[in-house]
Amino acid sequence: MSRALITSGPMGSGLNLPAVDMSTSIASFETPMPVFTASGCAAAGKELDQFFDITQIGGIVTKSVMLNARSGRATPRMAETPSGMLNSIGLQGPGIDAFIENDLAWLRQRGARTVVSIAGGSVEEYGKLAAKLRNVEGISAIEVNISCPNVEDRGQVFACDPNSASQVIQAVKRNSDTRVPIIAKLSPDVTNIVTIAQSVERAGADAVAVINTTLGMVINLDTMRPALAGITGGLSGPAIRPMAVRCVWQIHQALPDLPILGMGGIRNGDDALQFIFAGASAVSVGTVTFNDPSAPMRVQNELEVALAMRGFTTLREAIGYAHRGPDLDEVAEEQE
Amino acid sequence: MAPLQLTGQVLDVRRAGMYTVLSLTAPGLAERTKPGHFLNIGIGGDESGLLLRRSFAIYQAQSRGVYGGSVDIVVGVHGKGTQWLVERRRHDNLSIVGPLGKPFTLPKDPANCILVGGGYGTAPLFMLADQLRERGCRVDVIAGAATEEKLFGTLEIKRAASTLTVTTEDGSMGVQGRVTDVLDDIITKTSADVIYACGPMGMLAAVANVAAARGVYAQCSVEESMACGIGVCMTCVLPVIGDDGITRMVRSCVEGPVFRGDRVRWSEVGTVPTDALGAPTEGH
Numbered sequence: 367m368s369r370a371l372i373t374s375g376p377m378g379s380g381l382n383l384p385a386v387d388m389s390t391s392i393a394s395f396e397t398p399m400p401v402f403t404a405s406g407c408a409a410a411g412k413e414l415d416q417f418f419d420i421t422q423i424g425g426i427v428t429k430s431v432m433l434n435a436r437s438g439r440a441t442p443r444m445a446e447t448p449s450g451m452l453n454s455i456g457l458q459g460p461g462i463d464a465f466i467e468n469d470l471a472w473l474r475q476r477g478a479r480t481v482v483s484i485a486g487g488s489v490e491e492y493g494k495l496a497a498k499l500r501n502v503e504g505i506s507a508i509e510v511n512i513s514c515p516n517v518e519d520r521g522q523v524f525a526c527d528p529n530s531a532s533q534v535i536q537a538v539k540r541n542s543d544t545r546v547p548i549i550a551k552l553s554p555d556v557t558n559i560v561t562i563a564q565s566v567e568r569a570g571a572d573a574v575a576v577i578n579t580t581l582g583m584v585i586n587l588d589t590m591r592p593a594l595a596g597i598t599g600g601l602s603g604p605a606i607r608p609m610a611v612r613c614v615w616q617i618h619q620a621l622p623d624l625p626i627l628g629m630g631g632i633r634n635g636d637d638a639l640q641f642i643f644a645g646a647s648a649v650s651v652g653t654v655t656f657n658d659p660s661a662p663m664r665v666q667n668e669l670e671v672a673l674a675m676r677g678f679t680t681l682r683e684a685i686g687y688a689h690r691g692p693d694l695d696e697v698a699e700e701q702e
Numbered sequence: 703m704a705p706l707q708l709t710g711q712v713l714d715v716r717r718a719g720m721y722t723v724l725s726l727t728a729p730g731l732a733e734r735t736k737p738g739h740f741l742n743i744g745i746g747g748d749e750s751g752l753l754l755r756r757s758f759a760i761y762q763a764q765s766r767g768v769y770g771g772s773v774d775i776v777v778g779v780h781g782k783g784t785q786w787l788v789e790r791r792r793h794d795n796l797s798i799v800g801p802l803g804k805p806f807t808l809p810k811d812p813a814n815c816i817l818v819g820g821g822y823g824t825a826p827l828f829m830l831a832d833q834l835r836e837r838g839c840r841v842d843v844i845a846g847a848a849t850e851e852k853l854f855g856t857l858e859i860k861r862a863a864s865t866l867t868v869t870t871e872d873g874s875m876g877v878q879g880r881v882t883d884v885l886d887d888i889i890t891k892t893s894a895d896v897i898y899a900c901g902p903m904g905m906l907a908a909v910a911n912v913a914a915a916r917g918v919y920a921q922c923s924v925e926e927s928m929a930c931g932i933g934v935c936m937t938c939v940l941p942v943i944g945d946d947g948i949t950r951m952v953r954s955c956v957e958g959p960v961f962r963g964d965r966v967r968w969s970e971v972g973t974v975p976t977d978a979l980g981a982p983t984e985g986h
Binding site for chain 2: 406407408409413414416417430434435436437438439440441442443444446448449450451453455458459461550595603604626634647653654655657658660
């Protein structure tokens with residue numbers, strides 16, 4: 367198989383590197399490219415398509431949609447934090463029917479690979495959402511957002527309890543097309559994320575998305591009150607990257623066969639490569655898209671260069687590479 | 703036309719009272735700019751800890767010239783991000799995205815227009831005044847601020863206006879009081895057909911109220927804090943009544959920043975009205 371050379375791109379100029387086979391899979395979902403948007407950071411793809419060709423990345427993960435139209439929370443909904451931000455949107459959206467009719471139809475017509483993210487207030491709502499998506503064309507996978515921190519009742523964060531998480535995944539699995547893989551989106555706000563990952567895998571999840579935002583808070587020193595109308599919000603951005611890499615590492619170590627869509631503060635190709643080495647099969651670029659609207663495309667190009675520079679000819683060989691046993695030269699040194 | 707993402711170079715940095723005017727090369731962007739459009743700028747470079755871009759109304763756009771298109775913005779220092787920006791110097795590079803948002807709508811036929819600017823909210827009104835005049839419109843300007851030093855461009859805008867009325871709350875310049883203290887009178891004197899306003903939300907609400915009471919069509923450019931400016935983050939929402947009479951929480955970055963004065967539910971900005979589409983129901 368002949369390969370083109372990477373000679374252009376943001377980091378590639380002047381380098382003569384062999385092109386890398388970037389194809390990967392998230393369970394049965396095969397994709398030629400490994401970088402996705404993250405739910406809530408790309409709406410339904412249309413706006414970002416003005417800045418880069420959305421069909422050229424792994425795919426669009428749409429903003430989590432609920433059964434009915436939802437206004438979201440009052441403003442302020444956002445606060446900037448060191449290398450990150452807090453958000454408290456509250457899952458504003460059009461509801462599943464309008465989403466299928468407008469947003470999903472547009473994505474299908476555009477030819478973008480699409481992961482539909484769903485969120486419910488009850489196990490039953492998740493089941494209904496899955497049923498609505500059954501037999502709808504153009505869905506590569508379903509992300510089950512069981513970890514949004516911006517719900518009225520924090521007790522309803524299903525991903526914080528193994529049993530609730532499991533019930534939601536079972537409900538989605540029962541109601542959805544068996545050919546469409548189910549990705550459970552997990553929260554880092556738990557004592558042991560491996561327990562939750564094991565629980566959703568047993569319930570039938572085909573993959574996990576790791577991580578959602580972590581709960582945070584900022585006090586506005588002018589008003590001397592919480593900066594967000596919702597009081598608390600989800601922290602995202604490069605500030606949480608080490609936490610995200612750790613979660614991916616732990617899950618991959620415990621469940622090496624469970625595909626992981628890794629995310630949390632990815633800003634460039636090197637960041638993305640950390641997630642791949644930690645065990646992610648693909649990655650999402652989220653908050654950094656607010657800083658650079660073409661970030662998903664840029665990160666994908668940079669990731670290819672970062673892999674090529676380390677001698678990888680396929681992305682698949684790099685997945686979980688940081689978990690390998692001692693290298694031969696290290697073994698040799700120890701024996702000397 | 704779709705917004706552009708580009709690297710612009712600082713051409714000039716100049717003080718204007720308490721504000722700083724930055725001139726930036728922006729090939730392609732200037733040509734696409736209409737009055738009321740905004741742009742946003744990345745702060746601190748590729749590894750900056752300040753992730754969120756800062757948004758600015760476009761003050762001037764020169765589509766031709768030695769730099770092949772340039773734009774001017776007016777910056778007021780509010781925090782670390784804007785402080786970093788005013789410290790830029792000639793030849794520094796900046797990441798620019800724009801033009802963004804829905805601009806002001808211009809009348810098809812000559813009309814009598816009042817332009818109201820609060821503080822440096824006058825910035826997008828200069829291009830607007832010029833284009834209105836080109837269409838044969840009468841332009842009267844009201845510029846208001848708390849104090850004289852918080853006004854922007856009052857000398858310059860005189861050129862494009864039939865009359866300029868300045869108000870300051872402390873009386874340090876012009877009429878002591880607020881823009882709405884003089885607005886009613888000027889509507890009468892000029893037989894105004896349209897009011898264009900840009901400034902703080904409180905001022906816009908007051909202007910929209912006067913316009914509604916007098917039956918004058920108003921367009922208001924709102925100021926909401928934004929994270930992305932391109933319509934994906936959903937942080938800059940406010941309650942706006944649609945053509946179908948239904949209130950929705952709409953994004954001021956893509957559905958605004960210019961809204962019809964009678965469509966924004968001004969007194970409920972910052973809240974979700976209970977009759978808004980998808981508003982939380984009781985007990986949920």
